[in-house]
Amino acid sequence: MIAPPDNPQTSAKILLGKKLYFDTRLSADNSVSCATCHDPALGWSDAGPTSKGIKSQLGGRRAPPVSNAAYAPLQFWDGRAPSLEEQAKGPIVNPIEMGNTHQVMINTLSGIKGYEDEFKTVFGSSPITLDQVAQAIAAYERTVVTTDSPFDRYVRGDQTALTCVEKKGLEIFNGKGHCTACHWGGYFSDGRFHNLGVAPAPGANPDEGRYAVTKNPADMGAFKTPTVRDAAKRAPFMHNGTEKDLMAVIRLYDRGGGPDGSNLDPLMVPLGLSQKEMTALEAFMKRATVSLNPGVADEKPVPASEFPE
């Protein structure tokens, strides 16, 4: 993983970032950390269908997975942040996520001697700044990347890494299923924005998606292609959690998209998949893309005793 020149990876910075990632003291009422919505145990997302912030407020979208987000050229479902560093700053001040202000958060961290010392060690300066907080969290997130999965092993030549049905699923994934039209590359995503015709959740207003950033009508209702890696851990699916499981997602694609066809991506066409093909596709996504890297698959929260005091 290549880090930006102004934020090189160091072991101390990654460790600091991990502590910040799991620390609820970044939120206004000390109840929400990054990991609350981007939980390693839930595929680095949450139980959904949409994310819950401070005071149990519900957001309009699911938490995108932090795992492998380092590969994404733009962050958030609508791509409004150009880097992990910029992304990290957002939820802190979102009133229904962490509900804090940047200054209060900085003041909080500056009042914790352990953090003050660690920041000074890592960045060589004080006081703590917002950019330093963001850089440390981003540095940690850049370690949450998958290089090992049954799919990766299969690619490297291990014929036994995928079962027969998973191999058939891969064939569909790359052919009749049209999945690789968007979910391609090691990140299983083109990092671009597509309108799949997903309907708003019951009672919710239509979501403008990428349009809110670009004001380009072609982007209305378009959302970033999520990675398929570890997808099975992240049900329900879509930006608003309206598809309950992978088979529901496959069926949505098989129909040529969701019910809202007002600005459907031109890549969306009905697929004519048979039940066997859908089952194979599901099998491929369920197991073949599961991360085997310990730092992705089995990451544990920072024990309470290890947070700086």
Place this chain on the structure above:
Amino acid sequence: MKKIIVVSVVLAGLLLTLPETGSAIPAFARKYGFNCNMCHTAFTRLNDFGQRFRQHGYQIPGQEGHEKNVFATPFPLAVRTSMGLVVGGNDSTTTSSFNINGLDVLAAGVLHKNISFLMIYTPRLDEPAGDYTGAADGANPGQLGALEAANVVFSNLIPEKLNIRVGRFEPAYHPLSSKRTYYLASPYEIYAYGSDGNRFGFDDNQLGIEATGDFRAGFHYAAGVVNGNGANPDNNKYKDLYLAMHQVFGRGEGQSAGQRVGVFGYYGWQPTVFDSLTGPMGENEGGGNKPFYRLGGEVSLNWRTLNLRALLMQGVDDQALNPIDTADDYEFTGGIIELDWAGLYNNRLIASAMVNWVNPPCGDDDKQVLAYSAVLRYNLGDWTAVNVALHAEYLHREVGQDNPFKDDIVALMLDFAL
């Protein structure tokens, strides 16, 4: 090896940074790392994705400008041929032979954002020839050397609604493409039909310029100005015109999903005198140029992997082009009904049945055509950018009204492109 190729699927993206896809052109599949079913229901028929890819000038729809061009990738070259046993017979004779059905060399790709090209070259093959008479026989080649297609596409001049294709191309007026049919031995009979005085071939690639466009509501159009004389310079001073429109109901393009209804028309000119002035490139001003037209309608209905297509067409050639009755226009009607089904994983198996018929005008009953065809194709493996299909085809054809001449063809072929 197979596995590695198949898997390059996703990994190709790692190397290419951005994908591109393919039509009946394996070079596209190589470029993107996709397998052929991304764009084809099965090789050779385009599915809806492939149709949109073609309409967008061999660019993934919505990704224009992000694709690597031909200068940044290995040159996109592909070849296609077929070979196998062909058994033919009629009431009096039976023949059988292992044959090679020519060779196509294809290249296509993106030159620049929204500027792409397609070239298809068929090299001259001196053997086998239908009337091959020996090693020195250069007069009857098995395949003529030709630039079957050479065109540049300017896409999205008005986003999605206006694309311009210039050069020699397959006009978009015939909805059932004879270039991408599953059949190797059964032509679309009506396409080649006409009076003896008319050299126009309905499914010939033509030289000229074409505008096409799509609308999100499912409306599509194609309009063109062409010579109407195949690969040759025009044989008359007038240009031929065509217009085709169709509407798709439901999602898709009517290729493999959605229900499509369309109409098409072609209005052209043919000379009746051939000693007129010849231009520097061989073009001819024609003499006694007379009009002809073709009008028709078509439907394409889809349910899952079942596709039913039908085309009805009327042709009218001016009476001056009608050698059997110079006092009357040469009018004929005909059509095609084709039912295709794709099955097994990734549509490896194709089964198709087709009926062709042509009703000639009175006085030319000997040219009445009725043909029944069936095809079974099985695509071997799942090889990215490689198509190998086992092809079995049967054709029964009757020509003439009273006591028709009947012949049958069985073809067991290997059809491949890479």
